[in-house]
Amino acid sequence: MTVLEIENVSKKYVLNQKNKSNDDLRDSISRWSRNLFKKEKDNQKEEFWALRDINLEIKQGDRLGLIGANGAGKSTLLKVLSQITEPTTGRVKVKGRMASLLEVGTGFHPELTGRENIFLNGAILGMQKAEINRHFDAIVEFAGISKFLDTPVKRYSSGMYVRLGFAIAAHLEPEILVVDEVLAVGDADFQKKSIGKMRDVSKSGRTLIFVSHNLTAVQGLCNKGAYLKGGELIKTGHIDEVVNEYVKNVSKFNLLQKWEKPELGPGNDFVRIKSISLIPTQNIEQTKFNTTTEFTVSIEYWNLMDTAELNVSIFLYSMIGECVFNLGDDAKHFKKGIVKSVCKIPGDFLNDGSYYISVMIVKDRLAPVYFFEDALAFDIQDYREGTDWYGKWPGAVRPKMITVESKQLEFMD
Structure with missing residues (x-):
């Protein structure tokens, strides 16, 4: 009816x-x-x-x-x-x-x-x-x-x-x-x-x-x-x-940005971005990430200086602008040429929601050379099993909790 x-x-x-x-x-x-x-x-x-x-x-x-x-x-x-x-x-x-x-x-x-x-x-x-x-x-x-x-x-x-x-x-x-x-x-x-x-x-x-x-x-x-x-x-x-x-x-997915020549990429006289991408670790073409998906952030850039001590710093923000984490790789000396940095983000770590990534290239461990804002944007969809509750889990991260079997202790009177 x-x-x-x-x-x-x-x-x-x-x-x-x-x-x-x-x-x-x-x-x-x-x-x-x-x-x-x-x-x-x-x-x-x-x-x-x-x-x-x-x-x-x-x-x-x-x-x-x-x-x-x-x-x-x-x-x-x-x-x-x-x-x-x-x-x-x-x-x-x-x-x-x-x-x-x-x-x-x-x-x-x-x-x-x-x-x-x-x-x-x-x-x-x-x-x-x-x-x-x-x-x-x-x-x-x-x-x-x-x-x-x-x-x-x-x-x-x-x-x-x-x-x-x-x-x-x-x-x-x-x-x-x-x-x-x-x-x-x-x-x-x-x-x-x-x-x-x-x-x-x-x-x-x-x-x-x-x-x-x-x-x-x-x-x-x-x-x-x-x-x-x-x-x-x-x-x-x-x-x-x-x-x-x-x-x-x-979908807000923007999983890849790349430029063929240094003069075309975002940057300045010191560095230019060549590519930045999100790559799922599964050996399949994937356009949807969920809370169990493991993926890597790959950054390539042209170092235009003859020699410099450089490192990459990654900022991951939630959709409301909160910084989920900021981390950087080890600073190393590089000659003029292409430099690549990779960050692996494990599955069962991020909560469902929308995120965006900004990247900073740092010289001598403290001087920012170039800050690439809103470089990538992506969505993480929810995934659940073994539960009847579908409310929104609070927080930006949601690591998986594992119950470990153990021998029950006996209490003495």
Whole structure:
């Protein structure tokens, strides 16, 4: 049975328009005088289409993962589905009760306590008081706010907001549960509980719409996928097929840069970069790295000085600009010619995510000769086995932990 039908939905916004309803008399006169002397083309409104002709059908029990880059239209589509905003064109048909967790604090009254907001949200979802009472203790326990139950939620942290909002949405048994990226605010323990709860919801035959940049969590939870790009629906279907299409389109891989002549390569009068590359150690052509992949960083450069003591320093940065490590090879004396340095990065070391590499060539162990910023960029995909949790592991590194069998010690009384 179809529980959610989206037909030719588009959403248009008008940009750079001031809210004229809040103008006072002086503002109104000033705006009128400016417009009096403006050319007609200056008064044209700038339009932005956040969604364009979206058609999607979701069946009862489907677990739909909605993926796409920032600005793709995911949150706008969820707001349309949740009837927070009206589509410019098209229509949405919903069968059953829908609960949405779209952003921190949505649906909460800041002056009311946690207890009061549970009943308020339940009423908004169409619940009777007896039904809310039946789930009340489970909601409080899941959210972990028992000590702050009678405190106004305006004093809650963002994590407490999210925990309570998710607990209400998940425990009041809606036919359709919509969850946006807000789970990223919670800690690892809360993410694990939330993903487990969403899995329970899906097993009960209810419908789940899940938005996240954590593709591993999406693949672990969902059976269907929809990929949005620039407000348009690019692909729908089985979740693995949709994720592969998305990764193919947004891959940041730049595994090789090379230059044939010194005058063409980046550098200066002292050194010029000849090539820099990432090479997987497996003897196969590989365009996707995961957390188990071992690879080497290879740097070749032209030394244009007659003789110099040189070494290479490598900087590995995470996607948010944090330096994961900086290391250098041993300084050696080189004559004019090509110099090569290699750094091996083991598998089961880096966490999944996006990274970039910068390279510095150093003279006499302390004087930078040339700094090649953002030389390479690459993605590391997640890989897991033997676990039911697909939340994001914190940190930039994730070395593999090995359990060693040992003889159990006997304790004497």
